[in-house]
Amino acid sequence: MSGRNRWLSAYAVIGYVFLFAPIVVLIIFSFNDSRRNFQWRGFTLDWYPTLLANDQLLDALFVTLRVAAVAVVVSTLLGTLFGLALARLRFRGRAATETLLLVPMVTPEIVMGLSLLVFFYQLFGSRGSFTQLALAHITFCISYVAIVVRARAAGMDPRLEEAARDLGASAFGAFRYVTLPLVAPAVLSGALLAFALSFDDYVVTTFNAGVGSSTLPLYIYGKVKFGVTPEINAISTLIVAVTAVVVLAAWRVSQRRAEATATDAGR
Amino acid sequence: MAEATDAGQRRATGDAVRAGSEGSVRSLGDRLAAAVLLVPGIAWLIAFFVVPLAMIFLVSLGSRDALDRIVLDQLSLDNYARAFDPGFLPTFFNSLRYAAATTVLSLAIGYPIAYWISRYGGRHKALLLILVMLPFWTSYLIRTYAWMIILRDNGVANSILQAVGLMHEPIILLNTDFSVILGMTYGFLPFAILPLYVSIDRLDPALIAAARDLYANGREAFLRVTLPLTVPGIVAATILTFIPAIGDFVTPDLLGGAQTTTIAKVVQELFLEGRDWPYGAALGFVLMVVTLGGTIVALRPLRAEVVGT
Amino acid sequence: MTERYDGSTIDLERELVRYLLRERLTRRDLLERIGRLGAAAALAPVIAACTTGGASSAPSASAAGPASAAPSTGPTATPEPTPVPSPESELFVYNWTDYIGDTTIPSFEAKYGIKVTYDFFSNTDEAYAKLGSDGGGYDLSFPISVDIPAFVKKDALLPLDKSLLPNIVNLGKEWSDPGYDPGNTHSVPYMWWTTGVAYDSTRIKDTPTSSKALWDARWAKHIAMLDDVQETFATALIQLGYSANTTDTSEMDQALALLEQQKPLVRLYSTDTITTMSSGDVWIGQIWGADLYQINQENENVVYYIPEEGGVRGSDTMAIFAGAKHPIAAHLFINHMLDAQVSAANTNFIGYMGPNAAAKEFISPDILADPSVNPDQALVDKLEELLDLGQDVRDEYLKRWQILRGG
Numbered sequence: 001m002s003g004r005n006r007w008l009s010a011y012a013v014i015g016y017v018f019l020f021a022p023i024v025v026l027i028i029f030s031f032n033d034s035r036r037n038f039q040w041r042g043f044t045l046d047w048y049p050t051l052l053a054n055d056q057l058l059d060a061l062f063v064t065l066r067v068a069a070v071a072v073v074v075s076t077l078l079g080t081l082f083g084l085a086l087a088r089l090r091f092r093g094r095a096a097t098e099t100l101l102l103v104p105m106v107t108p109e110i111v112m113g114l115s116l117l118v119f120f121y122q123l124f125g126s127r128g129s130f131t132q133l134a135l136a137h138i139t140f141c142i143s144y145v146a147i148v149v150r151a152r153a154a155g156m157d158p159r160l161e162e163a164a165r166d167l168g169a170s171a172f173g174a175f176r177y178v179t180l181p182l183v184a185p186a187v188l189s190g191a192l193l194a195f196a197l198s199f200d201d202y203v204v205t206t207f208n209a210g211v212g213s214s215t216l217p218l219y220i221y222g223k224v225k226f227g228v229t230p231e232i233n234a235i236s237t238l239i240v241a242v243t244a245v246v247v248l249a250a251w252r253v254s255q256r257r258a259e260a261t262a263t264d265a266g267r
Numbered sequence: 268m269a270e271a272t273d274a275g276q277r278r279a280t281g282d283a284v285r286a287g288s289e290g291s292v293r294s295l296g297d298r299l300a301a302a303v304l305l306v307p308g309i310a311w312l313i314a315f316f317v318v319p320l321a322m323i324f325l326v327s328l329g330s331r332d333a334l335d336r337i338v339l340d341q342l343s344l345d346n347y348a349r350a351f352d353p354g355f356l357p358t359f360f361n362s363l364r365y366a367a368a369t370t371v372l373s374l375a376i377g378y379p380i381a382y383w384i385s386r387y388g389g390r391h392k393a394l395l396l397i398l399v400m401l402p403f404w405t406s407y408l409i410r411t412y413a414w415m416i417i418l419r420d421n422g423v424a425n426s427i428l429q430a431v432g433l434m435h436e437p438i439i440l441l442n443t444d445f446s447v448i449l450g451m452t453y454g455f456l457p458f459a460i461l462p463l464y465v466s467i468d469r470l471d472p473a474l475i476a477a478a479r480d481l482y483a484n485g486r487e488a489f490l491r492v493t494l495p496l497t498v499p500g501i502v503a504a505t506i507l508t509f510i511p512a513i514g515d516f517v518t519p520d521l522l523g524g525a526q527t528t529t530i531a532k533v534v535q536e537l538f539l540e541g542r543d544w545p546y547g548a549a550l551g552f553v554l555m556v557v558t559l560g561g562t563i564v565a566l567r568p569l570r571a572e573v574v575g576t
Numbered sequence: 577m578t579e580r581y582d583g584s585t586i587d588l589e590r591e592l593v594r595y596l597l598r599e600r601l602t603r604r605d606l607l608e609r610i611g612r613l614g615a616a617a618a619l620a621p622v623i624a625a626c627t628t629g630g631a632s633s634a635p636s637a638s639a640a641g642p643a644s645a646a647p648s649t650g651p652t653a654t655p656e657p658t659p660v661p662s663p664e665s666e667l668f669v670y671n672w673t674d675y676i677g678d679t680t681i682p683s684f685e686a687k688y689g690i691k692v693t694y695d696f697f698s699n700t701d702e703a704y705a706k707l708g709s710d711g712g713g714y715d716l717s718f719p720i721s722v723d724i725p726a727f728v729k730k731d732a733l734l735p736l737d738k739s740l741l742p743n744i745v746n747l748g749k750e751w752s753d754p755g756y757d758p759g760n761t762h763s764v765p766y767m768w769w770t771t772g773v774a775y776d777s778t779r780i781k782d783t784p785t786s787s788k789a790l791w792d793a794r795w796a797k798h799i800a801m802l803d804d805v806q807e808t809f810a811t812a813l814i815q816l817g818y819s820a821n822t823t824d825t826s827e828m829d830q831a832l833a834l835l836e837q838q839k840p841l842v843r844l845y846s847t848d849t850i851t852t853m854s855s856g857d858v859w860i861g862q863i864w865g866a867d868l869y870q871i872n873q874e875n876e877n878v879v880y881y882i883p884e885e886g887g888v889r890g891s892d893t894m895a896i897f898a899g900a901k902h903p904i905a906a907h908l909f910i911n912h913m914l915d916a917q918v919s920a921a922n923t924n925f926i927g928y929m930g931p932n933a934a935a936k937e938f939i940s941p942d943i944l945a946d947p948s949v950n951p952d953q954a955l956v957d958k959l960e961e962l963l964d965l966g967q968d969v970r971d972e973y974l975k976r977w978q979i980l981r982g983g
Contacts, residue, residue, distance in 0.1 A: 005387075008379060008382065008383050008386075008387075009383060009387065011379045011380070011383070012379065012380050012383035012384070015376060015377075015379070015380040016380075016398070016399075018376070018453070018456075019399065019402050019453075019456065020402055021413075021417065022402070022410045022413035022414050022417065022453070023401075023402045023405065023410070023413070025413040025416050025417060025423070026405060026409050026410065026412075026413045029413070029416070034873070034874065035870075035873060036850070036851075036854060036870075036873070036874055037409070037412045037416070037851075038412075038415075038416065038851065038854045038855055038874060039854065039874050039875070056694070077307075078307050078308045078311055079308065081303070081304045081305070081307060081308055082304070082305065082307075082308035082309075084304055085301060085304035085305045085308075089300075089301050089304070089305075091301055091305075097305070097309065099559070099563070100309065100312055100317075101312075102506065102510065102559060102562065102563075103316070103320075103555070103559065104312070104316055105506070105507075105510045105511055106510050106513075106514070106554075106555045106558045106559050106562075107320065107514070107551070107555055108514045108531055108534050108535070108551045108554065108555070109514065110534060110535050110538050110539075110547070110551070111320075111323055111534070111547075111548060111551040111552075111555075112316075112319075112320075114323065114538065114544070114705065115319035115320050115322060115323040116315070116319050117705075117706075118319065118322050118323065118326075119315075119318060119319035119322055122322065127708075127712045127713035128706075128712070128713060135315055136315070138311070138315075139311070139312070139315045139316050142308060142311065142312065144458075144507060146308065147462065147503050147506055147507060148461060148462045148465060148503060148507075150499070150503065151462050151465055151466050151499045151500045151502070151503035152465040152466065152468075152469065152499075154499040155499065171300060182469075185392070185393070185396075185464070185465050185468055186465040188393060188396065189396060189461040189462070189464065189465055190461075192396065192397065192400045192457075192461065193400075193457065193458060193461060193507075195400075195404070196400055196403040196404065196457065199403075199404055200403065200406065200407045202407075202517075206697070206702055206706065207705065207706060209695075210713065211668045211693060211695060211713040211714060212668070212693040212695065214695050214696060216406065217406065217407070217408075218695075218696055218697075218698075219673065219696060220406050220408050220409070221408060221696075221698035222672060222673035222674075222696025222697060222698045223673040223674060223696075223698075224408070224698055224848055224851075225672050225673070225674075225675070225698070225848075226672070226673065226674040226675065226850075226870065226926070227674075227850060227870060228408060228409065228412065232406055232408075232409055233409055236405035236406055236409055237405075239404055239405060240401060240402075240404065240405060243397075243401055243404060244401065247394050247397055247398060247401075250394055251391055251394050254390045254391060254394070255390075255391075257390075258389075258390050331967075333966070333967050334726060334729055334730045334967075335726070335967065336709070336730065354978070354979060354982060355982070357982045358981075358982050412851075415851075415855065419855050419856060419857050420855075420856055420857045421856045439797055439843075439857075441855075441857060442843050442844045442857070523844070524842075524843055524844040525839055525842040525843065525844055525845055525981075526839075528981045528982060533978060533981075536974075536978070538705065539699065539701035539702055539704075539705060540701050540805060540974065541970075541971070541974050542701070542704075542967075543971075
């Protein structure tokens with residue numbers, strides 16, 4: 001490894017430490033023997049069983065996950081198509097289309113939330129519902145996915161697709177075997193961003209969730225007045241833990257596959 | 268199959284990038300492709316974004332009665348005239364400052380991390396990306412509380428500074444510009460890292476190696492080859508951090524103090540405490556137009572790089 | 577329409593006439609009631625009479641049967657009416673998280689078989705935006721008392737049917753005819769509180785008694801104020817000797833000047849007083865008295881006082897919205913909350929005082945003895961209640977607030 005390599009790696013590690021610093025604090029405080037999140041008062045495991053018995057909180061979590069799942073799938077799909085078009089095609093009204101993409105991001109959340117509230121009430125008589133919430137979430141996620149996909153697809157040589165077509169692939173086949181793998185990392189990135197956006201959304205959700213479909217952020221913010229108990233830390237810790245385990249497992253799997261390939265190649 | 272196309276990609280140089288993407292819509296098949304790609308997204312945004320926004324725009328032209336109900340009898344631009352109140356400038360500049368600082372820091376911190384993942388991540392790249400996002404699958408409020416625990420007067424940061432002997436008394440870190448920018452940078456970092464990564468990841472290592480050979484040192488190679496080729500990623504990262512950062516009022520509200528009010532908070536207050544939807548909407552629209560206009564103007568020189576026209 | 581649910585017959589016509597005579601209603605009045613409340617709600621007392629089959633079926637009259645609690649001091653708690661088999665099986669409530677005793681909803685659900693959906697908000701103004709002018713899908717919510725007059729003017733609230741709220745006699749007499757809602761026609765008070773000053777006695781060794789302590793330069797950057805227009809201006813106005821509800825703009829300007837002098841010393845403006853006072857960064861701050869209970873669980877050195885210049889008290893209410901789909905259930909819920917023991921359970925859990933005189937004997941002695949939550953009446957009488965001053969005045973305050981907060 002060259003010297004530059006070491007500096008860069010060190011820097012990256014520090015970056016990850018920065019990203020996880022508050023998470024470490026958060027996890028530690030999930031064991032805090034206090035109703036609040038500030039002063040450390042002693043160690044206790046009690047918040048975990050309390051969490052598992054807290055139906056309201058768990059329901060809120062499941063609603064959040066369901067909305068996020070829908071939002072991620074649809075917005076990633078629409079956003080990817082959109083991003084590809086912007087990067088690869090020339091068409092009239094392109095500037096307008098780009099602007100259309102940027103406007104949702106510029107819109108203050110309160111404006112977006114209330115506009116959807118008004119829209120759904122005036123046109124459909126709805127005061128909020130799971131569907132309405134999902135539609136709202138999809139709407140603010142699309143732009144993020146599209147912009148990330150565009151960044152990847154920009155400057156992609158169209159001759160690659162043409163070459164594939166020349167070799168006999170259909171338009172769809174060229175898309176599937178040439179374009180898609182090339183933008184795959186961007187699609188994944190867009191999906192990850194969309195999930196984070198949806199999972200933590202508060203303002204738009206407040207005005208579009210129906211009666212009885214409280215999400216995790218709504219539950220948590222509602223607790224500020226009386227104390228955001230370490231139960232919330234506990235649930236966050238569990239989410240991180242579960243995901244980390246999955247990531248670790250996937251890491252091992254891809255590690256083994258790398259080794260297997262190496263062994264195969266070696267033969 | 269992906270391997271073959273990667274090889275094909277490796278032939279692209281800066282010029283080819285510009286010249287190649289001419290993909291103009293020629294045949295019917297191409298037109299169909301354009302329709303399939305564009306129509307769903309555009310239709311969705313028009314239905315669920317533009318139309319609702321138009322309704323609120325209508326509200327911004329209206330007024331309210333004594334009971335705070337919206338009245339649309341006489342439409343006018345009065346609210347917009349009020350929105351251009353110079354009294355809003357200090358809070359607007361606060362928002363601008365924070366967003367700019369956040370963007371610059373996110374790019375500066377995010378670029379090396381994205382580069383590292385791309386170059387040294389190997390098979391684990393996707394997992395490393397997920398790891399970047401993982402902290403953000405916890406609750407925003409709790410993460411912010413965690414920062415408060417770290418930054419407060421008797422918190423982790425101050426304890427370390429005092430233990431190491433740099434300070435003898437706690438310095439005020441929380442409820443300041445510093446804590447706001449730190450919190451915002453933290454929150455937007457993934458929005459910088461991911462787009463940067465997708466762009467950096469497309470680079471051909473052979474190209475970098477060649478550049479290294481041509482130029483005297485790594486820095487030159489970076490500045491003259493790597494950086495320009497990753498401009499699309501930089502543009503995307505800038506858009507994904509700067510624009511939402513201007514509208515972020517929660518972080519400055521929680522981590523900030525008496526002096527850190529943002530224009531987004533003012534808009535929020537007009538809607539909620541003031542119950543003046545028309546005025547709040549007008550101010551919101553003014554903010555949107557200014558931000559959008561500014562961003563478009565600022566990015567125009569880089570457009571060619573991004574879309575290859 | 578002469579069959580009862582269990583198959584036996586009753587003479588509904590006869591009961592109806594009796595009811596009308598007793599209540600001195602004409603059939604026309606009853607029809608109007610039906611139109612307003614829905615048939616079920618309006619006819620509930622009649623149905624109740626039919627089910628108990630008794631003569632004394634007017635629940636608001638004197639009690640028959642056992643009292644629901646031990647002999648009580650103060651106004652006699654009337655017995656629970658025979659639970660009206662509510663035709664409604666659900667209830668949608670919108671409130672702060674945890675702003676209700678932890679056994680209250682389960683006991684309600686068990687008693688009436690009504691399923692309660694309890695949603696949360698974190699900010700009253702946000703809640704109002706969602707409630708709109710008819711409840712936004714919710715039956716019952718907890719608006720602040722100050723905002724009731726505006727809701728009433730907008731016809732957003734359902735007038736209460738007192739015959740379904742026999743427990744209302746439990747309210748202390750000072751709450752039976754509040755200024756914001758004379759006669760409690762559209763709302764029932766829920767909890768009340770005072771606003772004052774809290775400080776950490778380990779950091780601040782003198783014992784301040786004035787609100788001027790919040791302007792003391794010795795505590796620069798360790799002072800907090802509430803992120804609330806009315807509360808912040810109230811403190812300044814009262815210190816200047818004016819009313820917290822003034823409509824005089826020159827007085828408002830003076831208050832603004834005073835607050836601007838304070839601003840460089842202020843660490844932050846926040847309504848999350850518990851976080852603020854527990855973190856150790858703030859040594860003295862403006863808080864709502866009932867929050868002290870929770871603050872002390874983090875830092876027992878924090879002390880509360882109401883400034884000698886005067887202070888403010890506030891309250892919130894329970895109100896049923898015009899678009900409520902389950903008005904009877906909502907009434908039953910309010911009645912349940914007015915029950916002496918339930919009200920005490922709420923107070924004991926949340927740490928706020930209720931307006932329920934009959935509940936006092938069940939409230940924990942710690943809370944009763946705590947002057948921050950339960951100051952004595954003489955002090956309470958000196959406090960001003962924040963009023964809804966109308967849109968124009970509110971705009972004047974908000975304008976100055978934004979000048980104050982502007983970076």
